[in-house]
Amino acid sequence: MTGLAAVCCSAAAAGLTAYLGYFIYGERHEEALAIIALSIITSTLLFWVHLLYLQRGFMVSAFATTAISASFAGALWMSIVIYRLFFHPLRHFPGPAGPNEIVIFDPAAVPIILGPGSRCVKGPWYDSMKPLMSLQTTRDRQVHAKRRRIWDKGFGMKALRTYEERILQTSKSLVSVMSTHAGSVVRLLWYSFDTMGVIAFGKSFGTVETGQGHFILEILAGSVKLFAALAPVPWVIGTLSWLPGSPSENFTEWCTGLTDERMKADKDDEVADVMSNLIKDYNKSEDKVNALHYLNGDSRLIVLAGTETTAGTLTHLFYFLVAYPSKQTLLRAELSSLPKSSAEVDFKALQDVPLLNGIINETLRLWPAILSGLQYLTPPEGITIGKTFIPGNVTPELIINKVGYAPFSLGQQSCVGKQLALLELRTIVSMLVAKFSINFAPGHDGSEVTEDLTDHFAFTPGKLKLVFTLPHLVSPSPNNVAGLGSREEVVSALTSANFSPFQPIRVLKFTPLFVLFCAVTGSKKVKIQVTPKATGNMAEEIAQLKQLQADMNAAFDDLFNFSQDSPNNAGAIAAAKERIGTMAQKTLGTVLGPAFSIINLSSQTNADPMILQRIMRAISSMGYLKQTDATQWEPTPLTRALNVPALRNWLIAHFDQRMIIWGRFPEWLKKRGYKTTGAADDNVFTEVLGEPVWEWYENNPEANAIYGSA
Secondary structure, three states, X not given: OOHHHHHHHHHHHHHHHHHHHHHOOOOOHHHHHHHHHHHHHHHHHHHHHHHXXXXXXXXXXXXXXXXXXXHXXXXXXXXXXXXXXXXXXOOOOOOOOOOOEEEEOOOOHHHHHHOOOOOOEEOHHHHOOOOOOOOOOOOOHHXXXXXXXXXXXXXXXXXXXXXXXXXXXXXXXXXXXXXXXXXXXXXXXXXXXXXXHHHXXXXXXXXXXXOOOOHHHHHHHHHHHHHHHOOOOHHHHHHHOOOOOOHHHHHHHHHHHHHHHHHHOOOOOOOOOHHHHHHHHHHXXXXXXXXXXXXXXXXXXXXXXXXXHHHHHHHHHHHHXXXXXHHHHHHHHHHHOOOOOOOOOOHHHHOOOHHHHHHHHHHHHHOOOOOOOEEEEOOOOOEEEOOEEEOOOOEEEEOOOOOOOOOOOOHHHOOOOHHHHHHHHHHHXXXXXXXXXXXXXXXXXXXXXXXXXXXXXXXXOOOOEEEEEOHHHOOOOHHHOOOOOOOOOOEEEEEOOOOOOOOOOOOOEOXXXXXXXXXXXXXXXXXXXXXXOOOOOHHHHHHHHHHHHHHHHHHHHHHHHHHOOOOOOXXXXXXXXXXXXXXXXXXXXXXXXXXXXXXHHHHHHOOOHHHHHHHHHHOEOOOOOEEOOOOEEEOOOOOOOEEHHHHHHHHHHHOOOOHHHHHHHHHHHHOOOOOEEOOHHHOEEOOEOOEXXXXXXXXXXXXXXXXXXX
């Protein structure tokens, strides 16, 4: 036997010994980095010994090092394979040959693994974020019990009464946005994120009011995807999650900064927010390093659990309400029959609404927020579930079927925020159902909710696009659910908690005046190129947008001045086009691209420049358009008429005292075939895709049902 062959045999024996004497015992996931580093160092030393000490050539040294390392690794991995296939206690269980895991669908497992008398402990997955720890991830029962007592102070009855008003305010913000901003797009993820902020950290992130997502939601999406993909190998999660620039590391930094900001805030309330008691415990702790790891880990837990799980549950709940409209009608009737109260929302009464609570419970039963990933380690003596014995020290993952109802888990590991979550669900669901009729958006049937469902420890449903309409605006035809609205009575769109908050939303927000513009030009379909907006520094983008709006207003003020005496002044339009074209090349193509297309179209049809001014201001405002494909949009077939007093007030506000325009506007409309209806001070100009108003009324019974006879 040659010298190299002998060394390789010794390396193989060392690999076998390493497995039988070390790797087969206990948990090694926390030692992954040390093992990887030792392997690299050993291989490097072998190479240099051959190259420098034994005076072998470079290629010979590299070959020898590779052969020795491969012998060690080959014997080690072969030992693992042989043991798992022929000697492992789980070898007789069906399914993939996982190292130490089985998946249990039997509801009988729930009390055995999660019940108060269970000796099962959390599995190695919960160590993935070390050195950060939290109430959820701690595996030590005594430490968990101590942390649980601290958390319970922030979720008792007194604390919940404090949170009621905060939940009401964020819920009112959502309802208000949907009631006053026609065509607005709101994500359930934004609502749950804002609510989490005010309850946990005493501050709202304002995503619902501004209609803009928060950059951390995109980072959160990447973080949970990393955890989901690498859940079977927790040692890889721990290794990769702390790499600079990783989503998990960025998310942790943001949560840490949020915690620091909260610690500096002066909040003397006895129950200020969820973080209050956690910060008090940190301040009293003697071991500041360990206490800080728990404080920052708990802040991560709050953001994740308070945002993702609530949004996912709301998505599934509204899907069921729309898929079964009779239940929606019954729930609305049940809510309307509640005794009148001086409070805006009677939280105590909502606890006793049978159908409301039944719908919430049924949603949680069918789609619990945490369906899989509940990894526990069996005790050394093993456990018996039904007639099946599960050996000790293996990790059974619970996937609870419909009989084992435990959406908030059970026992000591149950969700500490259960009552808060139910309070939030009851509040927002009751307010939205009482206020709006809810339907699928045109062209959507809700199938994406389950077809695109992903399990990132918490369930992430697919997209759900709904239209929330004031009930008295809904005609008998389901085709009229979307596209109705005015300044007083509006419709809003609500999309689900999908984790792509910065994916471009291809909904341009125009006032109904844009539909009038399309009718004037004779165009029923407007091609608009939409350029996706690049994500980046949100503060910088907002500043750019504000500056851009100021520049656009100045440009159109010039256009108005040029064209005041001559509405079809080609030179004025050309000058404005050039100025806006220059701005379009600089920044924010998402806003200016559509604007420039509209100007092109309007200049070709000699539209009144006043309309251009209003359209441009409306780009970041409200309105309705229907998307026909990726780049084409057309007005909705039915839109609320222009309100003349509101238009007059707008003209005064935006054009000072230039009432000459107001005097010309009725004549301008009449020249294009539009008539007025109603009293002199309450005239309403109505148009639908260029048809004269009286003919449109006669040919559209649905319009008569909504607007009344002409």
